[in-house]
Amino acid sequence: MPLKCVAIDDEPLALQLIREYVSRVDGLQLIQTFEDAVAGSEFIRNNGIDLLFIDINMPDVNGLAVVRALEKKPMIIFTTAYRQFAFEGFELDAVDYLVKPISFERFSRAVRKAREFDHYRRRALSDADDSLFVYAGYQLLKIPFASIRYLESMEDYVRVHRDNDKPVLTLMTLKSILEKLPADRFRRIHRSYIVAFDHISGIQGRKLRLMSGEELPVSDSYTNVVDEWKRYRDL
The missing domain is CATH 2.40.50.1020 (LytTr DNA-binding domain)
Structure with missing residues (x-):
């Protein structure tokens, strides 16, 4: 079953790159992309998704604030040009933190981590692991x-x-x-x-x-x- 994904970034070129990378990776399904973080977060609240790619430094709202406000959080991969937000990202239990410009190799490694986490999470739920x-x-x-x-x-x-x-x-x-x-x-x-x-x-x-x-x-x-x-x- 593919991981259902959403991408939020105020830069159209960044979203285009995410779309291209997702199309090259088996097991990912990009449901929607958003330049507007508010519209993106509302979509996530109303639709079940597995993985969110989200920029941190956006003009209207901080990506970290968007994730904090989500009651039911998908797996998170932050994308940003600023390394100083890394700790805050991992504090929110992000699967990974990608620094722009993002190479396909680095993107693929982040996706592998998300798949691995999803596998263990599903196994833990089904087996009631302690x-x-x-x-x-x-x-x-x-x-x-x-x-x-x-x-x-x-x-x-x-x-x-x-x-x-x-x-x-x-x-x-x-x-x-x-x-x-x-x-x-x-x-x-x-x-x-x-x-x-x-x-x-x-x-x-x-x-x-x-x-x-x-x-x-x-x-x-x-x-x-x-x-x-x-x-x-x-x-």
Whole structure:
């Protein structure tokens, strides 16, 4: 089944290039293109699509704002002439970020990532997988929730600490990754840490001790987590 795509860009030549590239790639179906971001976002709200190619720096509205406003988001590939927006793009869980001028090779690589993500997403839904999917080293990794001890913020990245395996570094924020974790099993305890309740062995003062022997601080804003863990432990 082809991925249904929409492209939004205020530059007609940029849209023409997207149309040409899509026509050269099997498995993509370009449903519509828009120079007007408002009309494009309205179309997406009313029509189910799989993949959106969208410019960031447009005269009437910022492409990042368009994506943030979408209640049901398709996969996103940002296209822009400005590298400085890259982190904000990935913070919105974009599949990829293409800097203009875009070569066909680079476009094809972004599409492969979208297909790979779509494949894993569909498999996760059909199999009811209990896992987190993240990009690391240009690969989509499946990390079972049960293997995650804690997650650590590293400025623009998050380090996922796993049982019996090396940590995984992914370009995301703690806030965005927390939304992908089951709320009954994971809690934020500090501006730099999210912890898995199943891996906590005890509490000493303002520190959580993990079964692995590691200790994590609990900040003043998250002291209620201590009582939540005690209730979770007694279930």
